[in-house]
Amino acid sequence: MTMGGEATARDGRRLRLHVRGAVQGVGFRPYVYGLATRYRLGGFVANDSHGVVIEVEGERASDFVRALPLEKPPLARIDEISVQPVGAVASEGFYIRASDQGRVSTRIVADAATCPKCLSELFDPAGRFYRYPFVNCTHCGPRYTIAERLPYDRATTAMKRFAMCKACAGDYADPDSRRFHAEAIACPQCGPRLSHGIEDIAAAIAAGKIVAVKGLGGYQLVCDARDEAAVQRLRQRKQRDQKPFAVMVGSVDAVAGIADADAAELALLETSPRPIVLMTSRHQLSPAIAPELARIGIALPVTPLHHLIFEALDAAYPLAGESWAIVATSANPGGEPLLTDNREAELRLAGIADLIVSHDRDIVTRADDSVAAVVAGRTQFIRRARGYVPEPVRLARPVPPILAVGGALKSTVTVTRGSEAFVSQHVGDLGTAEGVRVFEETIGHLLSTLDVEPAVIAHDLHPNIASSRFAEASGRRLIAVQHHHAHAASVMAEHGLAGSALALVLDGFGQGSDGGNWGGELLLCERAQFRRLGHLATMKMAGGDRAAREPWRMAASALHGLARGNAIATRFAAQPQAARLHALLDQPGVPVTTSAGRLFDAAAGLLGLCQVQSYEGEAAMKLEARVRAPRSMKDGWTIEDGVLSLFPLLARLAAEGIDPVEGAGLFHGTLAAACVDWIARAARETGVTTVALSGGCFLNAILSCEIERGCIAAGLLPLLPRQVPPNDGGLSLGQAWIAALQLEQYGLEGTA
Structure with a gap:
């Protein structure tokens, strides 16, 4: 985080602050309101296209500026605070002003798992949110998956169709409420509703049935992870012979029954993105979960619905000396993209799931669960998606606006804006028409959300993959980047390297600059070029x-x-x-x-x-x-x-x-x-x-x-790569960095 300007307030002068970063949809405005009230300041706070704008006036305005980054909400990320003095206007009180429109240069934060306070309310019989599967606040809940565009306000999300009831409207307008300007606020009286009861879901799982459940970023298929017959039925119906399934448990204490986990793995498991974490299996579940593998992917509940399912299972179907564990795998038939639409789910999952549980809150942006491991004490992504996207990778310096379209497998796309590279959620393989459609949909949403018009498109050297064909058909200037050079550059980008580096790339396949089948390469990377050593x-x-x-x-x-x-x-x-x-x-x-x-x-x-x-x-x-x-x-x-x-x-x-x-x-x-x-x-x-x-x-x-x-x-x-996967999920970041270096070295005219 950087702090710009040395402005201080004396004799009641007024200060204007611009805060850039992930500061919309995280309770930042109510936080600012509370802080300004504490220091008895006048003025306002509002979302704008750059982040948040604040004006404060009063004797303790300088104290406010110093305190601002120290007590920020848990999901907020502050990149920069600029401060400048402005003319005093003798404000009476402090208020939250309507958002300003304009060219967007801020960002939306990622979805976050249910926070402890909402979880407490979920199981409080005296509370308004008792057993409500969509309880959330400014510290948790859906963000990126329900956002249509910026600024992040209720009117620009999938929640716009749900008119707030009197109680929710009161919380939304109450500066002392944790839901003050919580855009996804909802309750049983006015919010989204499930198609089936929690007891029905638990009963189906306990009976060995397969249940499709609509989650934050798409539908999941769940079943009893200890029931060998149920897991085998899921494999047969989904046509997934051996590929491992992820497993969800109700609490971190339940992990010990099925895996040997160290402190770092458990800590990663409990972070707000709630990734699936690979751990050493104790082989206590169905052998069909991860056939012949040493590690198993484990996740904790992400949404209130997940918590309610485990609570219902434990209450009605307790296991002697054991904890419930359920398979929780993406509902994507035949390797196609994750399903998000209710009608489509009813059609596509009818032959797979015995029970399909939907709700009436739309998913604007599909996002698979993220998958990670702890390697040498540090997080390594296998799949980067829900909970992390759209958090950007910070680049060493500002670069031109670039769209990089990745490869053919484990596809992601990257859009650069200034010194930020926004790597999309995992899109998947582009071998089907539906996969290509979602790939193009992801590009459109990311460019629209970030309000970016790319100067060039970077793509893989292979001309006959869907991402390269998309680039060729775009009519824009193109930069082709060799596959393994892009792999190397993804590491260089996140570590801020623009000079020389060796690169060892151990991979499956990528077209070489000689047209051959490369995959085990030792390269010397020098700025925008590479030499195969x-x-x-x-x-x-x-x-x-x-x-x-x-x-x-x-x-x-x-x-x-x-x-x-x-x-x-x-x-x-x-x-x-x-x-x-x-x-x-x-x-x-x-x-x-x-x-x-x-x-x-x-x-x-x-x-x-x-x-x-x-x-x-x-x-x-x-x-x-x-x-x-x-x-x-x-x-x-x-x-x-x-x-x-x-x-x-x-x-x-x-x-x-x-x-x-x-x-x-x-x-x-x-x-x-x-x-x-x-x-x-x-x-x-x-x-x-x-x-x-x-x-x-x-x-x-x-x-x-x-x-x-x-x-x-x-x-x-x-x-090693830490912010993106080392596999093809990181390819688009490397393509973007090479394209940026080429533009810097040769200019736009040299890229046709």
């Missing part, structure tokens, strides 16, 4: 894209590369194509890749952990789950002319009878040690000692920690 040794991809879905094919490629192709047919006899794969790999023109993701697939295939994947990253996740202690294999790699080969390691993993636990530990330890050696050599050659670590493989906590630790021991400065 090295890459992982190439491996053949028999069957092209099928090899990314069938790890046994990458294992076969490894055997072929080790001159053991004759063993493919017997090693993978259960696969119909195995008998002919050796001959196919001998033919010219077989696609090759440098992908680190495919290297993980090869290792998992050789160790018999996953032959065919039912979801992206399954083989790598099951390989990570087997690690007990990473161990480096002596002479397990070679580096020649910048090419890092792990074929010596793969030869060890290909040995008959190797224990998968031993092999998984050897793979992780050797790959990490090899990467540190690779980086250290490049650092000696270039003199650059700062290294950005990014790409989807850095979601692997063991690999991440081992490489970071090794870099530090080698005298290097490793930087």
